[in-house]
Amino acid sequence: MSGVRPIAAHRPKPGKDSPPATGHRRRLRYRGKNPRRFAEKYKEHDPARYAATIAKVIAAGKTPAGSHRPIMVAEILEVLAPRPGEVAIDCTLGYGGHAEAILPRLQPGGRLLGLDADPIELPKTEARLRSLGFDPGMFVAHRTNFAGLPQALAHAGIDGADIILADLGVSSMQLDDPTRGFSVKHDGPLDLRMNPQRGQPASVFLEKIHPDKLVRLLLENADEPHAATLAPALAGKLLPGTGSLAAAIRAALPRVDTEAAELSVRRVFQALRIAVNDEFSALDTFLRHLPSCLRPGGRVAILTFHSGEDRRVKKAFAAGLRDGSYSNVAEEVIRPTAAERRSNPRSTSAKLRWARRALCSS
């Protein structure tokens, strides 16, 4: 061997820019004192490690990034009254907040099937609930649309449920993540799909729709008062991002004051979200199948967030009471307490309705 030392392959010193040997990834850097963007809020994304930060965010009336605060938990537990040994279906598992409250009350011997259409969040929630000790004997997650509830029950070998819960709409994880396209506040692709592997993103939907159809859709899905002005300004246009859609809505309403224009922005997003996810038709199908999926005496609770949803639930429950499928239904809608609305502003528009399956029906 010559005395010349072989040149060592370049190995950067562990430091600022090198990946640590453990495979641990450095967190994203942010400008300024506090992280503002969803992906940068690394403490909020790790609640087990940063409990004090999470408590501060919640105390400020906000929802920690990457999580969801379940709404009207006490009221839902009261109307569903879960008991040991029972079978529960959470049709909108989301972050699993309601499921986490229901699951211990089903023990010993009970189980909960959690459904959700979202293939991105569902595995995270399944892992989160497993880490809390809910094993596959107690809890199973299944990615599906709740319109297929009878098939989901058959798939899980369940012949009827004692408890069914649906908490409609989107989760905070979906809403706050700009890459999903639900966020009015942060720019991202105009997608708005709960399952991005199905259907078409809102940008494509908008580019193809006729203005007359968009007027009807804005009225039906969001009671938008400026539907006739907005539809020609938006239909057939290429608006690839949430920011470009919001800007086009504001530009189409130059004489509307800022606060009212922002409400229109929210309503247009809601109307498009309902359309691209076919939410009303999924809800109608679900409501039709509900009685046959409940055991005699079984309870169902549904949380809605706008009049289009609540009207459908109210009508279906009233029809079920008349035809004897249900023995009792909520006479009045139940609203979150003032304290909950203050501490979690996302609960403000929530309405809870419940029904009980008749012990024997015609």
Ligand SMILES: C[S@@+](CC[C@H](N)C(=O)[O-])C[C@H]1O[C@@H](n2cnc3c(N)ncnc32)[C@H](O)[C@@H]1O
């Ligand atoms: C408001 S969040 C539920 C939050 C949940 N209750 C919790 O405590 O974390 C609504 C969830 O329902 C899901 N979802 C909405 N429509 C659905 C449908 N038709 N079928 C299945 N899941 C649906 C969404 O993907 C979202 O995760």
